[in-house]
Amino acid sequence: MDLNTxxxxxxxxxxxxxxxxxxxxSVNTVSRALRAPNTVRPELRRRINSxxxxxxxxxxxxAGGLSSTRSDIVAVVVTSLYYSEFASIVDxxxxxxxxxxxxxxxxxxRYDADQEQRLVRxxxxxxxxxxxxxxxxxxxxxxxxxxxxxxxIIEMWDTGGEVIDTAVGFDHTAVGAAQAxxxxxxxxxxxxxxxxxxxxxxxxxxxLRGLEDGAALAGLPRIVTHTDQQGGSSELGExxxxxxxxxxxxxxxxxxxxxxxxFGVLRALKKLGKRVPEDIGVVGFGDNxxxxxxxxxxxxxxxxxxxxxxxxxxxxxxxxNGVPPSITLVDWKLVVRESAIRKxxx
Amino acid sequence: MDLNTxxxxxxxxxxxxxxxxxxxxSVNTVSRALRAPNTVRPELRRRINSxxxxxxxxxxxxAGGLSSTRSDIVAVVVTSLYYSEFASIVDxxxxxxxxxxxxxxxxxxRYDADQEQRLVRxxxxxxxxxxxxxxxxxxxxxxxxxxxxxxxIIEMWDTGGEVIDTAVGFDHTAVGAAQAxxxxxxxxxxxxxxxxxxxxxxxxxxxLRGLEDGAALAGLPRIVTHTDQQGGSSELGExxxxxxxxxxxxxxxxxxxxxxxxFGVLRALKKLGKRVPEDIGVVGFGDNxxxxxxxxxxxxxxxxxxxxxxxxxxxxxxxxNGVPPSITLVDWKLVVRESAIRKxxx
DNA sequence: TTGAAAGCGTTACCAG
DNA sequence: CTGGTAACGCTTTCAA
Numbered sequence: 001m002d003l004n005t006x007x008x009x010x011x012x013x014x015x016x017x018x019x020x021x022x023x024x025x026s027v028n029t030v031s032r033a034l035r036a037p038n039t040v041r042p043e044l045r046r047r048i049n050s051x052x053x054x055x056x057x058x059x060x061x062x063a064g065g066l067s068s069t070r071s072d073i074v075a076v077v078v079t080s081l082y083y084s085e086f087a088s089i090v091d092x093x094x095x096x097x098x099x100x101x102x103x104x105x106x107x108x109x110r111y112d113a114d115q116e117q118r119l120v121r122x123x124x125x126x127x128x129x130x131x132x133x134x135x136x137x138x139x140x141x142x143x144x145x146x147x148x149x150x151x152x153i154i155e156m157w158d159t160g161g162e163v164i165d166t167a168v169g170f171d172h173t174a175v176g177a178a179q180a181x182x183x184x185x186x187x188x189x190x191x192x193x194x195x196x197x198x199x200x201x202x203x204x205x206x207x208l209r210g211l212e213d214g215a216a217l218a219g220l221p222r223i224v225t226h227t228d229q230q231g232g233s234s235e236l237g238e239x240x241x242x243x244x245x246x247x248x249x250x251x252x253x254x255x256x257x258x259x260x261x262x263f264g265v266l267r268a269l270k271k272l273g274k275r276v277p278e279d280i281g282v283v284g285f286g287d288n289x290x291x292x293x294x295x296x297x298x299x300x301x302x303x304x305x306x307x308x309x310x311x312x313x314x315x316x317x318x319x320x321n322g323v324p325p326s327i328t329l330v331d332w333k334l335v336v337r338e339s340a341i342r343k344x345x346x
Numbered sequence: 347m348d349l350n351t352x353x354x355x356x357x358x359x360x361x362x363x364x365x366x367x368x369x370x371x372s373v374n375t376v377s378r379a380l381r382a383p384n385t386v387r388p389e390l391r392r393r394i395n396s397x398x399x400x401x402x403x404x405x406x407x408x409a410g411g412l413s414s415t416r417s418d419i420v421a422v423v424v425t426s427l428y429y430s431e432f433a434s435i436v437d438x439x440x441x442x443x444x445x446x447x448x449x450x451x452x453x454x455x456r457y458d459a460d461q462e463q464r465l466v467r468x469x470x471x472x473x474x475x476x477x478x479x480x481x482x483x484x485x486x487x488x489x490x491x492x493x494x495x496x497x498x499i500i501e502m503w504d505t506g507g508e509v510i511d512t513a514v515g516f517d518h519t520a521v522g523a524a525q526a527x528x529x530x531x532x533x534x535x536x537x538x539x540x541x542x543x544x545x546x547x548x549x550x551x552x553x554l555r556g557l558e559d560g561a562a563l564a565g566l567p568r569i570v571t572h573t574d575q576q577g578g579s580s581e582l583g584e585x586x587x588x589x590x591x592x593x594x595x596x597x598x599x600x601x602x603x604x605x606x607x608x609f610g611v612l613r614a615l616k617k618l619g620k621r622v623p624e625d626i627g628v629v630g631f632g633d634n635x636x637x638x639x640x641x642x643x644x645x646x647x648x649x650x651x652x653x654x655x656x657x658x659x660x661x662x663x664x665x666x667n668g669v670p671p672s673i674t675l676v677d678w679k680l681v682v683r684e685s686a687i688r689k690x691x692x
Numbered sequence: 693t694t695g696a697a698a699g700c701g702t703t704a705c706c707a708g
Numbered sequence: 709c710t711g712g713t714a715a716c717g718c719t720t721t722c723a724a
Binding site for chain 2: 013056058059060061062063065066071073076081082083084087088090091094095098101103104105106107108110119121122123124125126127144145148149150233234260263264266267288289290292293294295
């Protein structure tokens with residue numbers, strides 16, 4: 001409003017004491033008026049509130065947290081923020097947390113194990129109420145730090161492994177198997193796997209394993225895999241598909257590690273004069289918002305990201321209230337579109 | 347490691363005092379060993395470090411922040427996390443901040459003004475070192491809170507308006523004008539605008555205005571706009587395009603408020619038997635990772651999100667070090683692909 | 693219903 | 709180079 005207020009700000013923001021003094025009560029009473037309004041006489045409460053409003057009082061949660069040893073910060077660790085990969089998990093988690101006035105402190109490891117350790121340590125130093133982290137495969141030191149913190153740890157997205165405390169996600173091996181099954185049901189026999197599979201992307205590795213097992217179970221020849229450490233992109237998909245078909249022209253189906261990669265694969269196939277789905281079937285993973293917009297429309301797996309975020313928030317609340325650890329499986333589904341049904345097969 | 351450690355954790359984590367006691371020095375010395383290692387005898391420093399390692403010491407930054415009145419938290423406020431809209435800004439910002447060991451505290455307003463006020467207040471209570479927020483148009487109360495906080499405020503993404511302190515972004519009106527210019531140069535004359543334009547999405551409104559002005563400047567008839575409050579999606583784009591062409595069959599070019607909407611528009615046009623770019627030109631905004639994968643490949647505007655994130659971090663550092671406020675324009679570019687060049691025109 | 697006093701775990705300041 | 713001692717702003721007993 002007026003410039004004086006503005007200039008004063010920062011250096012010496014109003015404290016509970018300022019309010020207390022102004023109203024003529026003790027710090028204590030002001031504090032209670034904030035946290036337990038009905039333990040304070042209504043008239044007094046009103047005066048306190050208006051004093052706060054007038055001085056533009058903003059509580060200092062650093063002090064509050066230090067004093068109460070509860071911080072209401074939730075540390076969230078993701079491995080990527082690109083391509084909607086985890087953005088909507090964070091989104092729904094944050095929005096659910098909001099109802100309890102909890103804040104998200106975000107860190108992104110970019111699939112780097114050292115970074116993960118550094119970030120977790122750093123995050124822990126804020127004494128979060130809980131940490132929500134992507135995946136169940138972490139370097140030993142990270143696991144140790146997390147365990148030693150004594151707070152609820154929610155591992156999200158993947159449940160296929162040893163969980164530290166509580167997990168909300170799904171089985172990525174099953175996803176790979178579903179890709180295989182769908183391709184096989186679509187009439188394809190010589191499967192390949194293509195995409196970015198980073199050393200630390202254990203989920204991608206699990207999906208690949210599921211795909212391999214699915215093919216083996218059906219008595220198909222060993223699947224051809226062609227991957228790269230570099231991050232997924234349509235350019236990568238295009239390149240990998242070109243290379244793949246050069247060396248393995250017999251391939252008639254390609255499972256991709258992400259939709260974006262699949263988009264590039266589709267582009268490569270078009271350039272090579274291969275018809276999809278007639279000559280080659282393609283299936284993606286992730287259900288990118290554009291999956292239905294490419295042609296042919298991409299058949300893919302849709303993980304339930306919103307639900308994972310929401311259930312993670314609920315798991316945090318539950319754990320804080322003493323509910324024992326748990327593992328929650330969140331459903332996903334195969335979204336059948338056009339890219340993996342052999343027309344002749346119908 | 348061993349379960350006892352684990353169980354003990356949380357409740358009484360090791361403090362500087364624990365370390366001090368163990369090593370037989372004062373708390374003070376331990377603190378300095380951490381923050382200014384070379385003010386402590388090397389041998390002592392080593393003993394302190396190993397004691398910390400052994401006890402799995404994690405500093406309590408709530409206490410540190412309270413004491414030093416510097417928190418190293420950067421509050422980041424976005425209006426959306428979907429569709430890579432701002433995810434990569436957050437990504438690059440966070441990664442740049444990491445070098446100074448600063449943490450991102452994230453909030454998402456989802457284009458809701460009340461939410462924005464609530465979130466900003468809440469964020470401010472953590473006494474962040476700076477706040478980075480999307481846009482320059484905020485409710486008066488938010489502006490007041492932000493100003494009163496006395497910390498550096500970096501407004502990102504948009505620079506077209508009154509800035510509180512410092513801004514890093516671009517002029518959205520110019521983007522709209524560029525869309526118009528490109529369509530006009532492509533040989534189109536009856537322009538339309540389609541997409542999700544929320545009441546609080548001032549950037550979208552500015553782009554629309556730029557488009558209108560561009561068309562007017564070229565002496566074209568008033569452009570037809572067909573928008574919705576609902577969030578952008580390909581379904582929305584498809585529906586809006588259908589409706590648009592039903593009432594305005596004369597339209598020969600559509601500028602979209604986002605690529606995802608444009609994807610839906612392309613789908614609608616295909617269903618209607620309209621050829622793109624021959625019959626109708628389409629241009630998007632955002633350069634979604636799939637823009638080059640739809641057919642025809644989408645011509646769109648590519649904002650430089652990474653740069654915005656990086657420069658925002660730099661602006662924060664600069665402001666903290668007393669460098670005066672500034673407005674930094676970040677370039678963007680028109681990525682010409684196939685959807686907006688009339689073949690006959692060539 | 694209200695207040696006084698003792699922390700919470702650091703950092704800052706000043707001596708030694 | 710090291711150690712006391714006082715904040716930092718709030719919450720938590722415990723009394724009144």
